[in-house]
Amino acid sequence: MKRLLFLAPVAVFGVLLVVFFLGLGRDPRSLPSVFIGKTLPEFAAPAVRPGDVGLSRADLNGGDPVLLNVFASWCGPCRVEHPVFMRLRAEGVPIHGLDWKEDAEAGYRWLQENGDPYIRVGSDPAGRVGIELGVAGVPETFVIDKQGRVRYRHVGAVTPDVWERKLRPMMEDLRREP
Amino acid sequence: MRRLTAGLTLAFVLAAGPALAVKPDEQLADPAQEARALTLGKELRCVVCQNQSIDDSDAALARDLRLILRERIAAGDTDEQAIDFIVARYGSFVQLRPPLRADTVALWFGPLAVLILGGVGAALYIRSRRPAAATGLTAEEEAEVAEVLNSDRAR
Numbered sequence: 513m514k515r516l517l518f519l520a521p522v523a524v525f526g527v528l529l530v531v532f533f534l535g536l537g538r539d540p541r542s543l544p545s546v547f548i549g550k551t552l553p554e555f556a557a558p559a560v561r562p563g564d565v566g567l568s569r570a571d572l573n574g575g576d577p578v579l580l581n582v583f584a585s586w587c588g589p590c591r592v593e594h595p596v597f598m599r600l601r602a603e604g605v606p607i608h609g610l611d612w613k614e615d616a617e618a619g620y621r622w623l624q625e626n627g628d629p630y631i632r633v634g635s636d637p638a639g640r641v642g643i644e645l646g647v648a649g650v651p652e653t654f655v656i657d658k659q660g661r662v663r664y665r666h667v668g669a670v671t672p673d674v675w676e677r678k679l680r681p682m683m684e685d686l687r688r689e690p
Numbered sequence: 691m692r693r694l695t696a697g698l699t700l701a702f703v704l705a706a707g708p709a710l711a712v713k714p715d716e717q718l719a720d721p722a723q724e725a726r727a728l729t730l731g732k733e734l735r736c737v738v739c740q741n742q743s744i745d746d747s748d749a750a751l752a753r754d755l756r757l758i759l760r761e762r763i764a765a766g767d768t769d770e771q772a773i774d775f776i777v778a779r780y781g782s783f784v785q786l787r788p789p790l791r792a793d794t795v796a797l798w799f800g801p802l803a804v805l806i807l808g809g810v811g812a813a814l815y816i817r818s819r820r821p822a823a824a825t826g827l828t829a830e831e832e833a834e835v836a837e838v839l840n841s842d843r844a845r
Contacts, residue, residue, distance in 0.1 A: 648737040
């Protein structure tokens with residue numbers, strides 16, 4: 513009994529140590545989206561490319577898992593992930609884009625200079641569509657399944673490492689789903 | 691004169707509100723609605739800076755959320771509806787005062803549980819250390835004490 517009384521706090525301390533140590537490695541910015549397992553709310557963003565159709569919710573349940581990338585030309589990390597999306601597009605991975613908090617012209621210019629990896633791109637100059645989707649900043653990338661449900665949200669740049677280790681396996685699993 | 695200056699200074703210091711990030715151009719014309727928006731804004735976490743409320747934060751997104759909050763209030767939302775509007779998009783993480791739910795029980799009552807457990811532990815420990823009640827000496831011990839004292843005096 514006495515021994516137990518002595519060991520209990522030590523055991524509790526040990527557990528806390530592990531919990532807090534694991535917590536150190538977590539990024540407090542990457543909160544799970546409230547839409548995980550659900551479809552995104554209705555939205556319609558006007559075109560970035562002149563004469564194009566823009567992006568709306570309806571584009572996100574096209575029967576294939578897709579990525580939805582929220583980006584802006586003024587965003588540094590977006591520049592980092594852009595080549596990854598260019599490569600993915602060449603490999604046939606479907607990606608839609610939402611140009612957040614800037615005029616469509618600025619977004620369009622950026623896509624012309626750096627390449628355009630998106631199937632559909634919507635413009636969100638006031639950031640209101642972003643708020644509908646619970647976007648806290650750029651870049652953010654949603655992984656959307658065949659039924660149009662959000663399965664994962666990546667906060668920050670999709671580096672080659674993030675793609676290989678996290679998003680590619682996820683997309684492959686989603687493609688195999690009925 | 692000196693007293694007046696000191697008094698005025700004190701009055702100004704006390705009258706000065708906290709420095710909020712809310713800009714005049716964001717504010718609602720109706721003072722009652724603006725007051726409600728200010729109260730609600732203090733309850734909502736800015737998802738960019740995370741440890742500031744949207745009223746305190748200068749982040750662009752915090753401004754957007756302040757504007758949306760005011761839009762909802764002007765449109766006739768109750769306080770609860772306005773908060774729910776933002777929680778529906780950003781999750782209950784944005785509530786600086788988390789609601790009491792099954793998954794927040796540990797958050798609400800964890801510290802109390804730790805305090806009680808620690809208190810019980812400390813109480814048990816202190817009890818176990820209390821010396822046994824003093825009993826009188828036996829006749830044998832009395833004799834021994836007397837002997838020691840006497841021998842000391844004899845020396």
